[in-house]
Amino acid sequence: MNVRVRYAPSPTGLQHIGGIRTALFNYLFARSLGGKFILRIEDTDRERFDSTALQDIYDSFAWLGIRWDEGPDQDGPHSPYFQSERQASYVAAAHELLEKGHAYECFCTSDRLESLRAEQSEGKSAALGYDRRCRDLTDEDRAQLRRENPHPVVRFKTPLEGDAVFEDMLLGRVKRKNKDISPDPVLLKSDRFPTYHLANVVDDHSMEISHVLRAQEWLPSTALHILLYRAFDWEMPVFCHLPMVMGKDGQKLSKRHGATSLIEFRRRGYLPEAVINYVALLGWAYDDSREFFTLEELEKFFDANKLNKAPAVFDYTKLDWFNGNYIRECDDTRLLKLMTPFVEDAGIRATAEQLQQALPLIKERMKRLEEAPELLGFLVGAPADYPAEELIPKKMDASHTIRVLEGVVGLLDGLSARSDEENEERFRALAEQLDTKLGNVLMPLRVAVTGSKVSPPLFGSIRLLGEEQARLRVHAALQKLKSMLG
Ligand code: GLU
Numbered sequence: 152m153n154v155r156v157r158y159a160p161s162p163t164g165l166q167h168i169g170g171i172r173t174a175l176f177n178y179l180f181a182r183s184l185g186g187k188f189i190l191r192i193e194d195t196d197r198e199r200f201d202s203t204a205l206q207d208i209y210d211s212f213a214w215l216g217i218r219w220d221e222g223p224d225q226d227g228p229h230s231p232y233f234q235s236e237r238q239a240s241y242v243a244a245a246h247e248l249l250e251k252g253h254a255y256e257c258f259c260t261s262d263r264l265e266s267l268r269a270e271q272s273e274g275k276s277a278a279l280g281y282d283r284r285c286r287d288l289t290d291e292d293r294a295q296l297r298r299e300n301p302h303p304v305v306r307f308k309t310p311l312e313g314d315a316v317f318e319d320m321l322l323g324r325v326k327r328k329n330k331d332i333s334p335d336p337v338l339l340k341s342d343r344f345p346t347y348h349l350a351n352v353v354d355d356h357s358m359e360i361s362h363v364l365r366a367q368e369w370l371p372s373t374a375l376h377i378l379l380y381r382a383f384d385w386e387m388p389v390f391c392h393l394p395m396v397m398g399k400d401g402q403k404l405s406k407r408h409g410a411t412s413l414i415e416f417r418r419r420g421y422l423p424e425a426v427i428n429y430v431a432l433l434g435w436a437y438d439d440s441r442e443f444f445t446l447e448e449l450e451k452f453f454d455a456n457k458l459n460k461a462p463a464v465f466d467y468t469k470l471d472w473f474n475g476n477y478i479r480e481c482d483d484t485r486l487l488k489l490m491t492p493f494v495e496d497a498g499i500r501a502t503a504e505q506l507q508q509a510l511p512l513i514k515e516r517m518k519r520l521e522e523a524p525e526l527l528g529f530l531v532g533a534p535a536d537y538p539a540e541e542l543i544p545k546k547m548d549a550s551h552t553i554r555v556l557e558g559v560v561g562l563l564d565g566l567s568a569r570s571d572e573e574n575e576e577r578f579r580a581l582a583e584q585l586d587t588k589l590g591n592v593l594m595p596l597r598v599a600v601t602g603s604k605v606s607p608p609l610f611g612s613i614r615l616l617g618e619e620q621a622r623l624r625v626h627a628a629l630q631k632l633k634s635m636l637g
Contacts, residue, residue: 404465
């Protein structure tokens with residue numbers, strides 16, 4: 152079979168991580184089967200069109216490193232398909248349905264539809280949606296009404312009896328009673344622009360889309376699309392409705408759970424390979440154990456038979472874990488380049504050399520690039536104004552901590568030249584002398600030097616900072632503790 156799939160975003164908002172999952176699965180499905188992946192911009196809703204959202208689609212694809220295969224211009228660099236440029240084909244299709252008797256012109260004014268809606272929401276009528284008033288007009292009525300309103304909308308004649316049935320690749324047989332499907336929805340608006348349903352079906356047909364992989368929230372629309380395919384007498388694509396993406400609480404993923412748009416993930420410093428890897432596992436698994444995949448591997452291994460129909464849970468901690476792994480694996484030059492804007496945006500003016508030297512220290516513990524400024528801050532400029540209490544380890548008091556730090560000062564000389572093991576030995580000996588644990592010696596030193604209990608490896612940090620600067624900071628810490636004692 153000639154596999155052709157599409158991702159069909161509407162440029163009305165920023166790319167949501169769920170949409171990215173749909174795009175990725177379509178892309179991988181095409182790649183794994185030697186098919187074509189199409190990007191189709193569904194921009195027929197001119198009121199909701201947003202050029203930022205369109206740019207965001209391009210940026211998202213570029214960032215993920217995913218390309219679509221085809222567009223309207225055969226030779227040049229591919230622009231995607233735009234529905235707004237294909238209006239004539241929708242108008243023609245609507246006329247085809249009119250001729251076949253599967254659609255009709257509706258002359259109802261917006262005032263009438265408004266009051267119908269109001270009545271329905273007040274519960275005065277049990278039915279919902281359009282009341283089919285124009286469905287059975289006589290030719291004379293129609294001619295008369297056309298004189299008053301030359302731009303009627305075109306509505307689909309949703310069959311009153313029977314069912315819409317299709318085999319979903321993942322969900323199996325799906326059946327919906329026609330009487331429960333939207334009553335005679337508009338296909339073509341009075342401005343001659345199609346609605347989503349018409350444009351989507353016409354394009355999937357004319358672009359010879361073989362498989363429609365889309366989110367489960369589109370399931371109700373699919374029933375109507377099935378009826379449209381039947382009315383046109385067109386062959387249907389295979390449908391595959393992907394599992395919902397949920398937060399940990401079982402609710403649909405939303406802002407309440409954390410970042411949802413791809414751009415937020417980018418701004419927080421996730422690497423594209425981590426996002427791709429993690430998102431690929433939202434409803435798909437290769438086997439019971441393997442978790443790491445490059446995009447190239449996914450292009451080979453993706454198999455729609457291994458999709459899972461249970462809702463996928465978006466676990467931010469797991470994504471962080473993936474990202475930390477990819478950061479550690481990242482080539483230093485690239486990581487430096489990725490990290491620099493985060494550092495600069497935080498107002499840290501470190502030289503490229505400083506950053507390069509600091510990189511090995513922070514690479515091990517960074518989960519997101521946005522953490523870099525905090526981890527590096529101590530290097531450039533005095534540590535943030537931490538409270539004196541931070542310096543005091545649990546079960547110790549200020550005077551005991553003063554003794555510790557005074558002892559520590561003696562070990563700073565020559566620290567940079569000694570190996571970590573050697574330094575650790577010396578600090579351990581000091582701890583024993585002061586009748587405490589190694590951690591209780593290192594912790595106040597860490598806070599004194601970096602301003603925080605969590606920092607890059609301590610000895611490496613001091614090496615980078617310089618012994619002299621470290622000594623000044625330990626003295627400042629001692630001052631703080633002493634003024635605590637009064
Ligand atoms: N334009 C729809 C969207 O915004 C496309 C849905 C579909 O894939 O059919 O997601």
